[in-house]
Amino acid sequence: MSRVLIVGAGLTGSLCACLLRRELQSKVQIVVWDKARGTGGRMSTSRAPDTSSHSADLGAQYITATPAYARSHHSFYSELLSAGVLQPIHCLIQGLRHKDGDQDYVTPLGTGSLVKHFLSESGADVFLERHVTALYRRGASWEVERTAGGSETFDAVVLTMPVPQILQLQGDLRNLLSVPQKQQLDVVRYSSRFALALFFSPDVVFSFSWGAQYVSDSSVICYIAADNRKRSADTPGLGPSLVIHTSVLFGLEHLEQDKEDVKPIILEELRRLLPDLPQPISIKCHKWRYSQVLTSVPDCPGHMTIVDQPPLICGGDAFSHSNFDGCVESALSVFSTLKGMLGVQQSA
Structure with missing residues (x-):
């Protein structure tokens, strides 16, 4: 063997x-x-x-x-x-x-x-x-x-x-x-990027109709997804979740910074793009040093x-x-x- x-x-x-x-x-x-x-x-x-x-x-x-x-x-x-x-x-x-x-x-x-x-x-x-x-x-x-x-x-x-x-x-x-x-x-x-997941309470309903969106008017964020809607995976008792990916240039610019220091910059830009977004109950941030080839x-x-x-x-x-x-x-x-x-x- x-x-x-x-x-x-x-x-x-x-x-x-x-x-x-x-x-x-x-x-x-x-x-x-x-x-x-x-x-x-x-x-x-x-x-x-x-x-x-x-x-x-x-x-x-x-x-x-x-x-x-x-x-x-x-x-x-x-x-x-x-x-x-x-x-x-x-x-x-x-x-x-x-x-x-x-x-x-x-x-x-x-x-x-x-x-x-x-x-x-x-x-x-x-x-x-x-x-x-x-x-x-x-x-x-x-x-x-x-x-x-x-x-x-x-x-x-x-x-x-x-x-x-x-x-x-x-x-x-x-x-x-x-x-x-x-x-x-x-x-x-490789490209590098940051990714955020925002988790919301069960009573939250997003006001937009899309499951995911490529963002063209931001130097910080390039992609947003209503993750459970994208996956057609609504679970009773669980609120929705939102995933954000930063742009390649933003990832490169902030690559050596701690992800917790970068997170507020991403969230501020998200509020600009989605001003009506409710407050999440928890947030997870991840840095992909090696994102895509x-x-x-x-x-x-x-x-x-x-x-x-x-x-x-x-x-x-x-x-x-x-x-x-x-x-x-x-x-x-x-x-x-x-x-x-x-x-x-x-x-x-």
Whole structure:
């Protein structure tokens, strides 16, 4: 049995784990580590600060399937729709620019449910708050260290965290990267942004009719969503929630500031845009240092193989493009390569 570590419990990592399980079944033990307190990565659904049943999507908001991806990724869309994880979007999104044939989907239980679905299907052993710090090549295996101390050994490692975090890893990785690979990884650039979730009491009814809106007349805020309306997920006894995303330029300008210092600036601008908005009962603020990929790894579709044996592979949206289908493309690419490498190990 090959022991595989996938670092990163986001969409790429969870789908890769699912594909490995379905193909190799009991021939592989799959372990997933993530440094966060929950799964999902940038497709995570956050709870209100008071730990109530209130939740909101602070990262990815909805999924747009182009006609080409609707065909090539049909099995995944069909699976998620059948499972009730995805459903067509029904609300009005003001300012959404569409191309002919595009189809928009939302997740009634939040975008984090996508990742949870694939992790559940994978049967992986998932460990949270495990922050990888170093990789060491030990013959036919990898020794992986983490911040909490201690290390574990694996037959193969897949890294799906943002590229800057991959480049920060200590140990043997730096010496194993070729000069062209290092140059490719150095090209990657991400946008950064702040996201706010405002949670309201059950008696609040928003005065506007849209489910989400792209904002064109603000240098601070670029997007606002009535999260529960967008997801068609009104829950009796729970009030509505509002999600705000800042613009890329604002995120860049305030990137090194504490999120609590930036929050009042965003709220002041929100009051200007929506002056009739009631007072929320709680607010959650998040800073996405790595929000969306602006420049992906060149000439490296889907993944990058650092070492063939024992396998060390990098994947994620930086190796494709920054949306649902980009993560699916990367997961398929990683899986296809890793499957062959593990097959070599198993027959040796």
